[in-house]
Amino acid sequence: MPKILLIEDEAAIRRVLIKILTEENATYEVDEAADGLEGVEKIKDQDYDLVLCDIKMPKMDGVEVLEAAKKLKPEIPIVMISGHGDLDTAVNTMRLGAFDYISKPPDLNRLLNTVRNALDRKELMVENTRLKKKVGKNYEMIGESEAITRIKDIIEKVAPTDARVLVTGPNGTGKELVAHWLHQKSDRSAGPMIEVNCAAIPSELIESELFGHVKGAFTSANKDRAGKFEAANGGTIFLDEVGDMSLSAQAKVLRALQESKISRVGSDKDIKVNVRVIAATNKDLKKEIEENNFREDLYHRLAVILIKVPGLNERRDDIPLLVNFFSEKISEEQGVNKKTFTEDALNLLKEYNWTGNIRELRNVVERLIILGGQEVSEEDVRLFASK
Incomplete structure (x- = not known):
């Protein structure tokens, strides 16, 4: 009552x-x-x-x-x-x-x-x-290694500002997680966070996806449509795999950053946007610039703050913490009792070469929870987490 x-x-x-x-x-x-x-x-x-x-x-x-x-x-x-x-x-x-x-x-x-x-x-x-x-729990940053502690410190300093951030690192290291932390700890946290996977969108559609289009702009444009920048107004847009964006789209993103306005495909009308941009890539953008695949002026606009996320092999001491976190989370999702891992099992996991990084570790932990004993042993790891 x-x-x-x-x-x-x-x-x-x-x-x-x-x-x-x-x-x-x-x-x-x-x-x-x-x-x-x-x-x-x-x-x-x-x-x-x-x-x-x-x-x-x-x-x-x-x-x-x-x-x-x-x-x-x-x-x-x-x-x-x-x-x-x-x-x-x-x-x-x-x-x-x-x-x-x-x-x-x-x-x-x-x-x-x-x-x-x-x-x-x-x-x-x-x-x-x-x-x-609930969202915050999904994007917890687990780890006490020097590299992760440094990233957390940078986020605490940068998040309250509107500074643009470029997050780099191999696939599966948690670049998206860093972006979410930056948004959640910012003054824009009450606003939307719009994610765009630039690698997953065909080059001929990326401009429409980012900036929207007007009816008749191209064959399948049956009605006006707002883009991701408009949807993110007042909040944050996360451009994941930004290194895969076409040069044409890069030029429009550069204009959006310089002038805080965009125009839909097929329209000459400017639309004001108030958006913080966070970008991420697994590519070496300086090398991409040398090969004329990425605009240098856009790189400097995006990389006001650089955050490099290390691969899991560079932070092996965090593996026990990550295993415990994933074990608890996966057990809850699967509706089973949480499983513990023996010290020998954890030590063996620390020795593996994690080419798929944290994403791969999570998959291995899920496999061990489903197939391993109530206490996951070294033998379970050898049987079910074979590399």
Whole structure:
């Protein structure tokens, strides 16, 4: 049952509001406070799903309560209760973060609709937080080696900025993971993160995919379509395998970075975009520049910050941590008890040549969980993880 705190100094109005809320099919549990100071103390000590707060009160007025509550529990929606002379203040509280305001004397339908909407928003915020945590868990960066510690330090410094980042490293090392960490720890984390695998899109379609197109721009363009840069507006675009992008598309990406605007294929209309670009590649772009396969000016635009992700063979001491992480995650996905690995099994895994890097290690761990004993032994590794 949703729990509501009512902060109102007039006892008669408190009684009316409590009656309305508690007689609504006994839907809400209502707590009350007779002044702003008492209200803030209750917000500090208890968890509420919604706060209804008067504006003019002794000891602490509603604006002060709103500001204090947003610092203590920013996720709680707060609805202000305003007298006729408080309307300008009520509107101003919206700018300070209030969900809405209702006027005295309260209209029954208006009050109940506002309460329902505020509680729905709280539920959405809780769900979004849950999903973000779930996404964050999927992109955890596991490892304590010097190389990984250095990457984590760089991410902490770079993520809050809008600096463009180029992530390099062999296939399967976790370049996508680095990109997700940069986005999640940035001020753009509430916005979208749009991923584009440049190697998976045919060269003749890459421009349409990135920048969109207008109807009739080419044979199969049956309607206008927005591209990935527009979809990422206000957030981050991740250009994976950027070294495989055509020279024509590279020129358009360069313009987008220089001027913060793009144009759809078949259109001369400019569209403003506010996008942070993170790129990744397993290619040596300097070599690609020498062979005229990659634009040098685009390289310098993308590589403001360079992050090199090492291969697994360069961070073998992280293998036990990775095995434990994958074992827990895969066991949960498969619906089986988590399996442990003997020290001899882990030591043998550390000796292998991991040409497929972390992606290959995950596959091997999954195979061992399915085929190995309850405690995965050295013999299990020799049988089922043969290189």
